[in-house]
Amino acid sequence: MSSGADSFVFQYLAPFVGVLLIAVGIAGAVPGGYAVIEPDLENCGNPTIGVEEPERTAERFSEGGPGPRLPQLAFEDLSSAEQTAFLTAVDDPVGEEQVVGSVPNADAFRRGAVVTYEGEQYYVTIVAENTCFAAAPLQFPLGVFAIALGFLGVLAPPLYRRLVRLDQRAGRSN
Amino acid sequence: MLNRAIVEGTALAVLALAVLFLWVREQRKARPESDGGYTTREEIEFEIGRIQSELYRWLTTTDHRDIGLLYIAFGTAAGLWGGTDAMMLRTELLTPPADIWTPETYNALFTTHGLTMLIFFVLPVFFGIGNYVLPLLIGADDMAFPRVNAVGFWLLPPALILVRMGLMIQVLGQVLNLVLPADAIRFFLTMREVSVGWTLYAPLSVQQPNPQIDLLLLGLHLSGIATTVGAINFITTIVYERGEGVSWANLDIFSWNMLVTSGIALFAFPLLGSALVMLLLDRNLGTAFFATEGGGAILWQHLFWFWGHPEVYILFLPATGLMSLILPKFVGRRLFGYQFIVYSTLGLGVLSFGVWAHHMFTTSADPRVKLSFMAVSIAIAVPSAIKVFNWITTMWEGDIRLTAPFILCAGGIGTFIIGGVTGVFLAVIPVDILYHGTYYVVGHFHLIVVSIIPFLMIAASYYWYPLITGRWYDTRMARFQALLIVFGSFVTFMTLLVIGGLGLPRRQAIYPPEYQFAQQIATVGGYVIGLSALLWLYNMLVSYWRGTPVTTTDPWGLKATNQFTREWQWFEQRMMDKYDMEPTEPETTRRSYAPEAEPTGLAGGVGNVAQTVSRNAWMAAAGGFVGTVLMSGGLITAILIGVLDPVSFGEIAELVGLPATPAVGAVLFLVGGTVTWPLLFLAFSDYLPGRLLFETGLVFATLISSGFAIAFYTGQSGLGFVGYLAFVLVSHWAYGIGLTVTFQYLKSDEALRTRTDGGG
Numbered sequence: 053m054s055s056g057a058d059s060f061v062f063q064y065l066a067p068f069v070g071v072l073l074i075a076v077g078i079a080g081a082v083p084g085g086y087a088v089i090e091p092d093l094e095n096c097g098n099p100t101i102g103v104e105e106p107e108r109t110a111e112r113f114s115e116g117g118p119g120p121r122l123p124q125l126a127f128e129d130l131s132s133a134e135q136t137a138f139l140t141a142v143d144d145p146v147g148e149e150q151v152v153g154s155v156p157n158a159d160a161f162r163r164g165a166v167v168t169y170e171g172e173q174y175y176v177t178i179v180a181e182n183t184c185f186a187a188a189p190l191q192f193p194l195g196v197f198a199i200a201l202g203f204l205g206v207l208a209p210p211l212y213r214r215l216v217r218l219d220q221r222a223g224r225s226n
Numbered sequence: 227m228l229n230r231a232i233v234e235g236t237a238l239a240v241l242a243l244a245v246l247f248l249w250v251r252e253q254r255k256a257r258p259e260s261d262g263g264y265t266t267r268e269e270i271e272f273e274i275g276r277i278q279s280e281l282y283r284w285l286t287t288t289d290h291r292d293i294g295l296l297y298i299a300f301g302t303a304a305g306l307w308g309g310t311d312a313m314m315l316r317t318e319l320l321t322p323p324a325d326i327w328t329p330e331t332y333n334a335l336f337t338t339h340g341l342t343m344l345i346f347f348v349l350p351v352f353f354g355i356g357n358y359v360l361p362l363l364i365g366a367d368d369m370a371f372p373r374v375n376a377v378g379f380w381l382l383p384p385a386l387i388l389v390r391m392g393l394m395i396q397v398l399g400q401v402l403n404l405v406l407p408a409d410a411i412r413f414f415l416t417m418r419e420v421s422v423g424w425t426l427y428a429p430l431s432v433q434q435p436n437p438q439i440d441l442l443l444l445g446l447h448l449s450g451i452a453t454t455v456g457a458i459n460f461i462t463t464i465v466y467e468r469g470e471g472v473s474w475a476n477l478d479i480f481s482w483n484m485l486v487t488s489g490i491a492l493f494a495f496p497l498l499g500s501a502l503v504m505l506l507l508d509r510n511l512g513t514a515f516f517a518t519e520g521g522g523a524i525l526w527q528h529l530f531w532f533w534g535h536p537e538v539y540i541l542f543l544p545a546t547g548l549m550s551l552i553l554p555k556f557v558g559r560r561l562f563g564y565q566f567i568v569y570s571t572l573g574l575g576v577l578s579f580g581v582w583a584h585h586m587f588t589t590s591a592d593p594r595v596k597l598s599f600m601a602v603s604i605a606i607a608v609p610s611a612i613k614v615f616n617w618i619t620t621m622w623e624g625d626i627r628l629t630a631p632f633i634l635c636a637g638g639i640g641t642f643i644i645g646g647v648t649g650v651f652l653a654v655i656p657v658d659i660l661y662h663g664t665y666y667v668v669g670h671f672h673l674i675v676v677s678i679i680p681f682l683m684i685a686a687s688y689y690w691y692p693l694i695t696g697r698w699y700d701t702r703m704a705r706f707q708a709l710l711i712v713f714g715s716f717v718t719f720m721t722l723l724v725i726g727g728l729g730l731p732r733r734q735a736i737y738p739p740e741y742q743f744a745q746q747i748a749t750v751g752g753y754v755i756g757l758s759a760l761l762w763l764y765n766m767l768v769s770y771w772r773g774t775p776v777t778t779t780d781p782w783g784l785k786a787t788n789q790f791t792r793e794w795q796w797f798e799q800r801m802m803d804k805y806d807m808e809p810t811e812p813e814t815t816r817r818s819y820a821p822e823a824e825p826t827g828l829a830g831g832v833g834n835v836a837q838t839v840s841r842n843a844w845m846a847a848a849g850g851f852v853g854t855v856l857m858s859g860g861l862i863t864a865i866l867i868g869v870l871d872p873v874s875f876g877e878i879a880e881l882v883g884l885p886a887t888p889a890v891g892a893v894l895f896l897v898g899g900t901v902t903w904p905l906l907f908l909a910f911s912d913y914l915p916g917r918l919l920f921e922t923g924l925v926f927a928t929l930i931s932s933g934f935a936i937a938f939y940t941g942q943s944g945l946g947f948v949g950y951l952a953f954v955l956v957s958h959w960a961y962g963i964g965l966t967v968t969f970q971y972l973k974s975d976e977a978l979r980t981r982t983d984g985g986g
Contacts, residue, residue: 059917059921061921063702063706064705064706064709067706068706068709068710068713071710071754071757071758072750072754074753074757075750075751075753075754075757076750078753079317079320079746079749079750079753082317082320082326083317083320083321083326086228086326093228094229100328144416145416145435145436145437146330146418146434146435146436148330179329179330180324180328180329180330181323181324182325182328183323183325184325185321185325185326188944188945189868190867190868190869190945190946190949191945193867193949194867194869194945194948194949194952197863197867197949197952197953197956198952201952201956209702209703215918215920215967215970216918218967218970218971218974219918219919219920219970221974221977222919222970222971222973222974222977223977
């Protein structure tokens with residue numbers, strides 16, 4: 053398996069540079085490609101809200117007198133997307149859910165807001181912004197190109213050995 | 227955000243299918259070809275029967291070598307799984323915001339990465355290596371308790387499944403959700419991977435409602451039982467099963483290390499089990515072991531690290547044992563200071579239980595207690611340093627053979643020195659308070675756990691590959707892979723040390739933008755490590771069927787340096803019994819190299835000068851045409867993605883007084899590539915570097931690409947400019963290769979015809 057002529061450049065350097073190119077290519081192509089398909093794949097740009105249960109909320113704001121001056125919102129003040137996310141988060145074991153749709157109360161949630169629902173108070177915050185991923189348009193094609201070129205580099209040793217054999221065949225007449 | 231379950235599930239499935247495909251393909255290739263016909267029912271039944279009996283054998287085996295291979299296969303699979311986690315979390319860190327995975331997914335990734343790698347990758351692989359070679363090294367027939375040995379292994383797969391069930395259930399839930407309503411499969415959509423960090427600190431691990439944490443605790447407990455059982459087996463085997471002539475004074479160094487490792491495991495793992503049970507009780511039955519009103523959250527840290535730090539040495543000592551065993555074989559010298567290395571191993575075994583609180587220097591523990599832990603933590607560097615100095619002294623003035631195992635040993639020593647010295651700094655309380663919870667810590671311990679530990683696993687896999695399989699692996703690829711993993715580890719973790727030194731906190735999906743470039747370097751380094759691991763896997767799998775069979779009883783030429791140890795003696799006996807081989811005499815033989823091919827020189831050939839010139843000219847033109855067509859592929863791609871402007875071709879046409887259209891320019895370009903440049907190449911090739919013609923062609927193409935890059939430049943900038951230069955260069959390389967390979971092909975064809983016609 054290890055026969056053939058030796059050349060540092062083609063046996064070691066080319067595949068080494070090739071692997072580096074593949075690694076850099078993956079780093080470019082994965083985020084670059086993701087930026088291209090993300091809007092079609094999922095809901096980005098809308099935050100994930102975290103909802104604390106009423107007991108925890110009461111515990112959080114019970115000490116310290118009159119309480120924090122946080123935005124106070126009624127469940128009815130929320131948009132339908134916010135309401136859906138709120139209800140799902142209340143049932144969720146981790147207490148988090150991404151909003152799907154418009155988030156008019158985003159600023160209030162960002163600061164932390166108390167939402168009143170069926171007489172209970174829930175502390176609501178934003179736990180992740182879920183910003184849409186942005187990348188340079190050329191990042192994906194150049195990344196793919198680097199991966200392809202890198203593979204060529206990794207395959208350089210066997211190709212080199214073939215070319216050596218070809219060269220030897222061509223030189224037999226001399 | 228990307229869907230972690232789908233991405234990771236797909237990646238693992240692709241990896242598993244690729245391994246299966248490779249294995250089956252190579253196996254089929256290795257079999258003798260049938261002379262046609264079609265498969266009969268009997269053949270299918272026979273094949274199914276064969277697979278059934280193989281399966282039964284592997285499921286019920288108690289042979290130490292089989293169990294060793296099972297451990298290694300399991301550990302490798304777990305390592306690839308944990309490695310996939312690592313690749314994913316490094317991908318997240320390519321950008322400062324959390325915009326590829328959510329922060330919670332990122333937390334889950336580093337949690338599962340840590341647990342999978344430490345408990346299900348490193349330990350099983352070392353137990354596997356120990357199972358396979360330790361009885362051979364000490365002259366035992368098998369392990370002391372073969373059935374218990376099998377049970378110890380078979381506890382691990384369910385343990386891994388329990389620990390990583392979150393991902394499986396997430397994948398299953400999302401698949402079921404395609405056909406079933408969410409309410410019907412609420413359970414599958416509720417479970418998720420644990421995201422509290424691999425150290426499972428209370429109170430977070432007590433309070434987080436994710437039920438997967440309970441399964442994880444059960445899985446870890448099961449793995450602890452498996453490890454304890456294995457440790458008892460190793461201790462008993464080494465104490466009671468040694469063959470004739472194997473005393474404590476000449477017990478090989480790897481067995482010493484496995485003995486001490488097993489001793490540590492025997493004391494550490496039951497304690498982990500107790501702590502896990504307490505945490506389970508706190509979570510489910512309302513006990514207060516780790517509640518503020520009860521034992522307190524710090525109690526968990528004490529119990530956890532009383533297992534956790536010895537665990538570090540459980541992982542590290544087998545690697546040092548392998549280093550002490552393998553390194554001397556490739557430097558032609560016996561291990562320097564055998565006795566001191568044994569003492570240092572025993573010292574590490576004892577001291578490892580006296581340093582756990584250095585993980586807790588930033589807690590509220592009594593400063594005087596912390597001071598004693600600081601003293602022991604600094605002291606533990608001494609036995610480690612003894613090992614390092616003895617390894618270096620072993621290499622000193624040795625006859626070094628630059629094989630893959632040696633490269634990994636040398637790389638392991640280098641990275642261990644850096645990893646170890648950075649640990650000495652962290653042992654000092656004021657420094658630790660500064661660096662606690664930063665990437666400096668991540669860099670420090672990864673320079674050990676992704677350097678000397680896997681390096682020596684891989685070195686062992688190469689060193690004993692002929693012994694296990696009776697075949698050679700691809701040695702050149704192995705050397706390359708070894709260099710690659712050393713390079714990747716160094717780049718990745720040195721970068722982490724630097725950004726940690728600058729104060730960047732670990733375990734954060736979001737980081738300040740000024741660290742982006744450093745994080746990208748670390749990620750690329752991480753990908754290099756991942757790719758090198760895949761190369762290793764490919765080499766191991768393919769060589770099993772395709773590797774050159776071993777034709778000597780002393781594959782590494784160890785007799786020449788009087789290092790033909792017991793496992794190789796066993797191998798020799800096996801080769802003699804199985805193949806009637808003669809024992810190899812101790813004489814060093816070098817691989818014979820084929821004489822270097824000389825460049826043929828273009829003026830060479832048959833016939834007079836005019837004939838030669840004209841023949842060479844048309845061959846070069848044909849080569850030029852092929853090269854230009856190949857080059858056009860690259861250039862068209864560059865135009866399509868927008869880094870090359872076709873208008874520039876029009877300008878070329880204008881330059882020679884033709885209409886400035888890209889089509890005319892392209893035709894001119896083809897003519898130039900077919901006629902002008904090949905002739906220039908013929909004229910200059912003798913004065914350009916390159917032993918072989920295609921090398922000269924590549925040099926020529928690189929030179930002329932600079933002219934092209936200037937002539938066709940139309941104001942690209944930034945990434946566009948990088949892409950433009952890259953495509954120009956690669957297209958020209960394609961031209962150079964096309965030109966020279968076609969030329970040589972035609973020339974060799976002509977030479978062949980000349981010979982068959984009676985010429986030459």
